[in-house]
Structures are given as structure tokens and as C-alpha cells.
Amino acid sequence: xxxxxxxxxxxxxxxxxxxxxxxxxxxxxxxxxxxxxxxxxxxxxxxxxxxxxxxxxxxxxxxxxxxxxxxxxxxxxxxxxxxxxxxxxxxxxxxxxxxxxxxxxxxxxxxxxxxxxxxxxxxxxxxxxxxxxxxxxxxxxxxxxxxxxxxxxxxxxxxxxxxxxxxxxxxxxxxxxxxxxxxxxxxxxxxxxxxxxxxxxxxxxxxxxxxxxxxxxxxxxxxxxxxxxxxxxxxxxxxxxxxxxxxxxxxxxxxxxxxxxxxxxxxxxxxxxxxxxxxxxxxxxxxxxxxxxxxxxxxxxxxxxxxxxxxxxxxxxxxxxxxxxxxxxxxxxxxxxxxxxxxxxxxxxxxxxxxxxx
Amino acid sequence: xxxxxxxxxxxxxxxxxxxxxxxxxxxxxxxxxxxxxxxxxxxxxxxxxxxxxxxxxxxxxxxxxxxxxxxxxxxxxxxxxxxxxxxxxxxxxxxxxxxxxxxxxxxxxxxxxxxxxxxxxxxxxxxxxxxxxxxxxxxxxxxxxxxxxxxxxxxxxxxxxxxxxxxxxxxxxxxxxxxxxxxxxxxxxxxxxxxxxxxxxxxxxxxxxxxxxxxxxxxxxxxxxxxxxxxxxxxxxxxxxxxxxxxxxxxxxxxxxxxxxxxxxxxxxxxxxxxxxxxxxxxxxxxxxxxxxxxxxxxxxxxxxxxxxxxxxxxxxxxxxxxxxxxxxxxxxxxxxxxxxxxxxxxxxxxxxxxxxx
Numbered sequence: 242x243x244x245x246x247x248x249x250x251x252x253x254x255x256x257x258x259x260x261x262x263x264x265x266x267x268x269x270x271x272x273x274x275x276x277x278x279x280x281x282x283x284x285x286x287x288x289x290x291x292x293x294x295x296x297x298x299x300x301x302x303x304x305x306x307x308x309x310x311x312x313x314x315x316x317x318x319x320x321x322x323x324x325x326x327x328x329x330x331x332x333x334x335x336x337x338x339x340x341x342x343x344x345x346x347x348x349x350x351x352x353x354x355x356x357x358x359x360x361x362x363x364x365x366x367x368x369x370x371x372x373x374x375x376x377x378x379x380x381x382x383x384x385x386x387x388x389x390x391x392x393x394x395x396x397x398x399x400x401x402x403x404x405x406x407x408x409x410x411x412x413x414x415x416x417x418x419x420x421x422x423x424x425x426x427x428x429x430x431x432x433x434x435x436x437x438x439x440x441x442x443x444x445x446x447x448x449x450x451x452x453x454x455x456x457x458x459x460x461x462x463x464x465x466x467x468x469x470x471x472x473x474x475x476x477x478x479x480x481x482x483x484x485x486x487x488x489x490x491x492x493x494x495x496x497x498x499x500x501x502x503x504x505x506x507x508x509x510x511x512x513x514x515x516x517x518x519x520x521x522x523x524x525x526x527x528x529x530x531x532x533x534x535x536x537x538x539x540x541x542x543x544x545x546x547x548x549x550x551x552x553x554x555x556x557x558x559x560x561x562x563x564x565x566x567x568x569x570x571x572x573x574x575x576x577x578x579x580x581x582x583x584x585x586x587x588x589x590x591x592x593x594x595x596x597x598x599x
Numbered sequence: 600x601x602x603x604x605x606x607x608x609x610x611x612x613x614x615x616x617x618x619x620x621x622x623x624x625x626x627x628x629x630x631x632x633x634x635x636x637x638x639x640x641x642x643x644x645x646x647x648x649x650x651x652x653x654x655x656x657x658x659x660x661x662x663x664x665x666x667x668x669x670x671x672x673x674x675x676x677x678x679x680x681x682x683x684x685x686x687x688x689x690x691x692x693x694x695x696x697x698x699x700x701x702x703x704x705x706x707x708x709x710x711x712x713x714x715x716x717x718x719x720x721x722x723x724x725x726x727x728x729x730x731x732x733x734x735x736x737x738x739x740x741x742x743x744x745x746x747x748x749x750x751x752x753x754x755x756x757x758x759x760x761x762x763x764x765x766x767x768x769x770x771x772x773x774x775x776x777x778x779x780x781x782x783x784x785x786x787x788x789x790x791x792x793x794x795x796x797x798x799x800x801x802x803x804x805x806x807x808x809x810x811x812x813x814x815x816x817x818x819x820x821x822x823x824x825x826x827x828x829x830x831x832x833x834x835x836x837x838x839x840x841x842x843x844x845x846x847x848x849x850x851x852x853x854x855x856x857x858x859x860x861x862x863x864x865x866x867x868x869x870x871x872x873x874x875x876x877x878x879x880x881x882x883x884x885x886x887x888x889x890x891x892x893x894x895x896x897x898x899x900x901x902x903x904x905x906x907x908x909x910x911x912x913x914x915x916x917x918x919x920x921x922x923x924x925x926x927x928x929x930x931x932x933x934x935x936x937x938x939x940x941x942x943x944x945x946x947x948x949x950x951x952x953x954x955x956x957x
Contacts, residue, residue, distance in 0.1 A: 244631035248638045251834060259633045263624040266617060272917075273602040275617045277793035277839060280606045280918060313795060314672035314816070317830035321814035343815075350814050430831055435635035437671060437795045437833030456679035456708050457701075458672070472675035473788055475795030476609060477835050481635060559630075560638060 245582040247572045248560030249388050249533060250410065251430040255577045258434075258484040265480055276480050281473050289483050290469065296486040300494055303419050303442060308465045310441040311482070313475050316409045316428035319439055320344040323382070323405055323424065324351035326461050329451050333357050333378040333402075337394070338365045338387035339566070344407060348382070351453075357381070364566060365390040367524040378402055380423055386411035388431075389564040391521075391535030391571065392528045397421040403447055411532050412440070413489060414576055415499045423447050429478060431532070432576045433485050438478035489576070498576050505574050505583045506531040512587045518542050518549070518594050522567055537569030545597060553589045561586070603940040605930045606918030607746050607891060608768065609788040613935045616792075616842040623838055634838050639831050647841050648827065654844040658852055661777050661800060666823045668799040669840070671833050674767045674786035677797055678702040681740070681763055681782065682709040684819050687809050691715050691736040691760075695752070696723045696745035697924070702765060706740070709811075715739070722924060723748040725882040736760055738781055744769035746789075747922040749879075749893030749929065750886045755779040761805055769890050770798070771847060772934055773857045781805050789890070790934045792840035795833040847934070856934050863932050863941045864889040870945045876900050876907070876952050880925055895927030903955060911947045919944070 246253040262276075269276035270285040279286055294309050303309060312318070320343055324332060330352050334345040336359035348354045355378060358369035365387060374381050380403040386393045388410045395415060398404045403423025410431045419425065424443045430436040441461065448462050457463050463471050489498065510529060513519050513536045522535040538546050546569065553561055553570075563569040574583055604611040620634075627634035628643040637644055652667050661667060670676070678701055682690060688710050692703040694717035706712045713736060716727035723745060732739050738761040744751045746768045753773060756762045761781025768789045777783065782801045788794040799819065806820050815821050821829050847856065868887060871877050871894045880893040896904050904927065911919055911928075921927040930944055 246632050246636055248636065248641075251636055251638060251831065254633065254636045259624060259635065262635065263621050266621040266624055274604050274917070275612065277617065277620065278604055278606065278609055278612045281609060281794065283606075283918075312672075313833070314670075314676060315830045318672060318676075318816045321816055325814075347814050347816075350812050428831060435833075435835050436639065436831040437836060454708050456683075456705050458676045458679055458705075472673045473609060473786060473794040475671070475793075475833060475836070477793050478795060478833070559632070560641075 242557045244557050244559050245585050246559050247574070247578070247582075247586070249564075249571060249573045250428075251436050252560075252573055252575050253577045254435070254481070255485055255488045257488040258481050261484040262477070262481045266477075277477060279476075281470060281476055286476060289480055290474065293479055293483040293486060294469070296483065296490060297440070300413065300486060300489060301417065301419055301442070306446065307419060307442055307444050308461075310443070310461065310464045311469045311474055311479050312439050312441060312464060313437065314439060315436070316407060316426060316439050317343070319407070319426040319441065320347040321350065322459050322461070323426070324348040325453070325455055325459050326451065327403065327405070327424065327447060328352050328379045331355060331375070331378050333374050333381045335369065335372070335381070335383040336361055337368055337384055337392060338390050340387065340389075340407065340409070341384040344382060344384065363524070365392065366522055368392050368394055368528040374400060374402070376401060380405045382406070386530055386532050388533050388573070390567060391523050391530045391533045393530035393532065395531070403444070411530075413495060413498065414502050414532060416495050429482055434478045434482035436478070437475040438482060501580070502531045502574070502576065505578065505580055506534065508580070508583055508587060509534050509572060509574065512590055516590050516594050517598055518545065519590060522569065532573060532575055534572045534574060535563060535567055535569065537563070537567075542597075549593050552593050553586070556585065556589050558586055558589060600915045602915050602917050603943050604917050605932070605936070605940075605944070607922075607929060607931045608786075609794050610918075610931055610933050611935045612793070612839070613843055613846040615846040616839050619842040620835070620839045624835075635835060637834075639828060639834055644834060647838055648832065651837055651841040651844060652827070654841065654848060655798070658771065658844060658847060659775070659777055659800070664804065665777060665800055665802050666819075668801070668819065668822045669827045669832055669837050670797050670799060670822060671795065672797060673794070674765060674784060674797050675701070677765070677784040677799065678705040679708065680817050680819070681784070682706040683811070683813055683817050684809065685761065685763070685782065685805060686710050686737045689713060689733070689736050691732050691739045693727065693730070693739070693741040694719055695726055695742055695750060696748050698745070698747075698765065698767070699742040702740060702742065721882070723750065724880055726750050726752055726886040732758060732760070734759060738763045740764070744888055744890050746891050746931070748925060749881050749888045749891045751888035751890065753889075761802070771853055771856065772860050772890060774853050787836060787840055791843050792836045794836070796836035796840060859938070860889045860932070860934065863936065863938055864892065866938070866941055866945060867892045867930060867932065870948055874948050874952050875956055876903065877948060880927065890931060890933055892930045892932060893921060893925055893927065895921070895925075900955075907951050910951050911944070914943065914947050916944055916947060
């Protein structure tokens, strides 16, 4: 039986990425050596790093005055690197989820944090709107997709201060205008690569303006000056990222991906709204994430939750348990998730309805 | 023709590690999914993390009052995390190489650094001795093996202040008494795993004593409290590390490995000392590294350097070019390097001598 991987992260990667990485683990670029054991200064790996950076730029149409970095430590390390490098006195944060709150918490080590709005009181089940962003803040930070709660902000803010965005869970899933941002970062383990590498897109002119001394590894300029090779990069995740970027380009790039993602999400949300056994957890439909679809048992059917989980599991659905703070179910349908798997989940839901609703 | 991988790092890994990782990239623990795309909170990966930590402890005989961490970001990030967490006012550093100097540089962001001794003036070709370590320093830091220069300190200091050691390039290659150390750290990419994970062994009682606020990801206590799973760990490198630890145990553990390492190094140094074409670069034989064997052309034979490089390459020797600051050749013979490959290099050197010395 096929396993349908709806895991929230680390999460499904293209078969192309998996196959190419498995090959390179055995023999990398004809070296006779594993990609795990070659020098990162060798011409074969330098070619990987160069091509990954070039494709990353090309697919996102990144302007020339931005740098692209691949760094170890994950997006969580970026939570402190961002204020370390960009915050002189004050920064504005939008609190739309646990990860947004974690980012905000780290900024408090470096200055004043203004929380422009928060949906915490209702377990983050909507995206606040109509808030004011202080014009004297060093930057405005938001999380574009909230993996746990299934909400998403699919617009580029147009501000007079730098916009910083954590796009860990929706980078490459939809078209963005990078020129509207000061810095975009994220962990790679959703739409790009296995865990262990973070990406950073930063407008060069924003750096070097804070007064504080910055330890070398935490200073973006270090990594810009050294092409993400100041220290040994996470070689396997970078190699895998390149394969995913190639797959993305071969499949029509981000525009094509966005169209498929919209279709996949519509299929699944339609079933949730149609099926009398289930309901979505997000308050307003326009806030629903295209990446993480959260739903619970409908009123009156709460006791069927475990039964549906067992049924879906028996049909090969994997990783659909909702986060403990939301409960119910979460189907993560990142770029690499085929429509067939979304349909398989929908079929499960419909079949379960037939046998449980008279 | 077999490729003999003498690369300094990332470097040769056991075939067992390569094969098991290649398998898991395709199908991990019978999940039907790649190890790159499973949740780190799933029971299969938690088992990997738990077993890796347990084996790490067992092989190094780590006392119960120490924690073992697997972190992203590499050893270079530890250069600042160590003083962030342990330095109140003053720290003592021994400068035996470029990496030792980099570690020392980061400590200066946090307080006064006393350089107890340095061999920088002679391109780090010896290990300083007879230096004094201030008894009021918060800790004493040294680098046990200097990859670039081929020197090594194979003794455990016995001090009244905490001893901190960067063991990136000789961890698991020789027996150590962990109880003599306050903290040991290193990148995994020599004797353990592919690049992308660093290990930290820290005596718990040393933490929480500095007054400064520490960003969450840079605070060792965060990672202790969360079993190295505060954020998504570098899953593939941790998986590979577990395979290497299993291989190490199955091959007799560190005592057995140390014996083989001593034999391999003796074979190669004997050839360097015997062969009229070559000479070692390290001033005193007792400072010679068992991991990185550095040698250059002997006086009068300097012009043969490129010829020997071409000859050795033609025989399958890979990664033997010396670091640009030392020149000549460097053969890195980590745990996973078989005696047969060391012998193959020795045979090259002997054959080259026969054809070039009349």
C-alpha cells in the first residue's frame, strides 16, 4: 500500500530529490565517493552550491541587490540573527502563531518589540487585519504561513520600513515580489530539502547599520562575503535543495506550482465544507492556508475522531494528526504532494461519511 | 580504480554508514518514506536520536552529570556559543592553529581573552608547552587536533578551572577522560557524520552562571531541556552519525580504533622519514597528529611537487593537497580510513622515489 505523507515538517519531498540524493550518497558526480564525504571546497560541491544559489535566484526572480544564503542552524537560529543584524532600537512583530511568537521573543533580547496585533486569544484561528505598523520601527516581521493553525498571509506588504518574513512553510509555493521585502528566511524542510539548512534572502543595503558587535557566525555579512562557505555548509541538505529546485524548474516554476497548490487546497477544503462529519478550524475562509489544511470533527461527531484516524491510517494516510494545540487533523500538502494523494484523503473522508452518517 | 579519500573534511566515512544512509534515504525504518521526509517527532526518528545519544555516551564513557547535544550550525557556531554560555569575565585560549585562533576571536566579543601561548609565528608547526594558565579564568580552551598543520595534543589537561576543547577532528579516534573536561564540542564531519551537525558534551553544573541574557537557540540549557529537539534537528546527519557509532562499537570501540590509528600513522610517518624525497612539516615528532599527516618535498626536490601530485592522483589518491598555508601534502587518515589505503599512498611514495632518485 502506498504511504501518503501529509507530515507538517520535515515533510514530503519530490521523488526526484529522493532518488538523486540516494544516488549521490553512493557516488557523487562521478567522484567514486559519497556526497557525504567529499570536500566542500572541491569543484564538484562548489558547482552544487553555485547552481543552487543561481536557481534559487532565478525561480524567485530575486533582484541583484539581494544576497541568497544557505546556513546551518535552522529557522530558529534566524529568530535571533534577524534582530542581531537589523534591530537598532525597535521592531514590529505580527503574532499569528507559535512560531511568530518565538521569533518575537528573541527580538526582545535586542530592543523594544511592538506587537502590532495578535490572534493568540483564539488559538490563532484567524489572521488579524487593520493593524497599524509603527513607521519608526527598524523592521516589520511576520510569518507568512502558520503551519500549526493552517492560516496564511498570501500578500506582500508594501511598507516604508523593511519587511522581514519567515517563509519556512510556503516558500516556492506561490509567487512573491521579493523587492517588497528586506529579508526573507526559512527552514528548508517543507518545500525544499531535508532539515538542516536554512535559507536567507537579504537586501544588502540593510546590513552594517546596527551599533552592536556581532559574533562572526551570526553576522550575515560573514556569509555573504564567503558565499555561504565561511564554514562547512550542510552538504547533503544543500545537495538535496538543488535537486528540488531543478524539479521545480522542470515542472514549470513557481507560477505552475501555485496553480496546482490552489487546486489541491480547493479540492480538500471543498470536501471539508461538504462533508457533514468535518469542519475547518480557521475562522475566515480567506485566511486558510494552501499548505496546511486543518480540520476537526463537526459538532455532534466529536467521538468519531479516533475512528477516523484509524480508518485513514489503514488507508495509508500518514502524518495527519493535528497539532495538540488545535486537535483534530492537519493535512500538509506542500509542493511535492501529488493530487492523487489529496484525492486519496478526500476518498477516505467521503467513505467514512457514508459508513457513519445515515 | 579505487579512489582513496584522504580529504581533510568533510572526509571519509565508513562504508557501513554510507550504505545504511543510502538505504534510509529510500526507505526509512520500514515507513515507506525517506528519512529526509519523516517527522522528527515520529517514533522512528526519536528512536534514532535516543540511540545516537546513548551510544555516544557509552563509547566515550561520559559521566551522568554531563549532557550530550546534537546541534545545527557546525563547530564554528560553538566558537561563540561557548563564551556566550560560560564566560563571565575572562577566558584563556591556547593558539595552536587557524581554528583555535577563530575560536579565540569570538571569545573577545564577550570579555577578556588571555592567549596563554601561540605557535603562530612559525605557521603553527609545533604545540607550545610550559605555558601558564591563569587560575582566575572562567575556562581554558584548546583545539586538540589542528587539521591544517598536522599537530595534535593527545593528553587531557588536569586543571582547577573548566577545560573546553574543540575535538572536531579527533573525537572518537583516541581514548579521553571526559571527566577532566567542562565542555567538549566539534563538527561531525571528520569521524562521525556528514557536515551539518555539531556535538556538544557539557558538564551541567557549569551552565546558568553568566549574567548576560542568552538568545534561546544559543543557550545550551534550551537544548538540554529539549533533548536536542527544541527545533528540527539535522535529521540526515544525525541518522548517519548513529550508523558510524554502531560501526565503531562493532569494531571494538575507541580503544581498538586508537590502536589502529596509531599503527596507520606510524606506517605513514615512517615512510615520510625514510623516503629521501619527503619530509614532515611538524617540528617535533611528539606533536605529530595521528589524523592529519602533513609533508612536503625534501630539500632539493621542491620542483617535484606537482609531479608527485599528478602521480599520486593517477593512482587514485584523492584530497592529498596540503592547505595553502603549509603547502605540500596532507593525508587525512581518520577512523574510517583503511590501512590498505594508507599502504597505497606509501607505495606511491616509494615508487615515486625509485623513479626519481638515482
